Amino acid sequence: MSVEIEQQSVQNDYLVVDVDADIVDGLNGFNPVGLGSRFRKSGNYTPISAVGVGDxxxxxxxxxxxxxxxxxxxxxxxxxxxxxxxxxxxxxxxxxxxxxxxxxxxxxxxxxxxxxxxxxxxxxxxxxxxxxNESNVVTLNGDVTKPGLYPLPTKGARLLDIVALAGGTKFAARETFVTLQRGKRQGVQLMKTIIEQPNENIYVSRGDRIFVSHDPQRYTVLGAVQKPSVYTFDAATISALEAIAAAGGLQDARADATGVFVFRYEDPAILDSLNISYNKMRLGKVPTIYRINMKHAKSYFYAQSFHLRDKDSVFVSNARSVEISKVLRLLSQATGSVGNVVGTYNRFD
Known part of the structure; x- marks a missing residue:
């Protein structure tokens, strides 16, 4: 499986990236464009609440x-x-x-x-x-206790202030996203990130529309693991190693420890920050496969530090001997030559 992914990467227009210390550090250190950089003005900006029609x-x-x-x-x-x-x-x-x-x-x-x-x-x-205050208000809807119109105080208010006025969110911060629309601009951020990073807790402005939505982050584990399935993030961050453990670990008799893959549609800005070349003509996110060779002891540290994202898929490939045994079993069913097939398999094993 590992060889097939490598051979087909060129013609199928996806990337295969071997995970090492630089890749892990680069991924963890990348700061995507958030609410702070999209909406916040320079300096310690506090909006002044001006009077409007109807006040x-x-x-x-x-x-x-x-x-x-x-x-x-x-x-x-x-x-x-x-x-x-x-x-x-x-x-x-x-x-x-x-x-x-x-x-x-x-x-x-x-x-x-x-x-x-x-x-x-x-x-x-x-x-x-x-x-x-009838004009200097923001609209808050979605998964909050008290959605509605909220006036802005003269001193200004931040996102978390408005959410607090609405009685807080109905679900855990790691499962809740905040969408802010201001004119023609829009930004989305995880509530947990807004809480933990002060620069994401931006000042809201008159006419802002805020929507709070419950959207649990999920990942998929497939291949030679004990319990392949779709899993929900039960913590703020989940590493590739924790994901495999949640799926019951590798199947010793089947798994190819050299072929642990994380499939992801990657942000081109992240690939640029990692100095990884890709097809620049492609629009949108880039199909990327991160490969972790678990045969090397240091890769366990990489897997422990490789944080999954929403909709990631972790795939553990089968060992080559397992693939050969599948072919031989098909041959045995077709020819009935069980003895000859078993002998052939033993020579490969």
């Missing part, structure tokens, strides 16, 4: 002395508790007229109110608060 504001105006525009029984101030930002992005206050506030922060709106009252009120001051 409800509270505006309080203060004057420095009695006898001003806003003087009354309650003092030298006036409170306007429920001012709605209209479809033109404006609000209207007595003596101020229409003020365009869309896209402005509360502090910027305060300055606009004060400017509009200069020369009319006595040394005016203003305080603006967002009572209800």
């Amino acid at each position: 409800i504001l509270s505006v309080t105006v203060f004057e420095a002395d009695n006898g001003g525009l806003f003087s009354g029984e309650s003092g030298n101030s006036a409170n306007f508790p429920n001012i709605v930002v209209d479809r033109d992005g404006q609000i209207s206050l007595p003596y101020s007229g229409a003020i365009t506030v869309k896209g402005k922060t509360p502090v910027e709106i305060q300055n606009l109110v004060v400017s509009s009252l200069e020369g009319k009120a006595i040394q005016p001051q203003a305080l603006v608060n967002v009572v209800r």
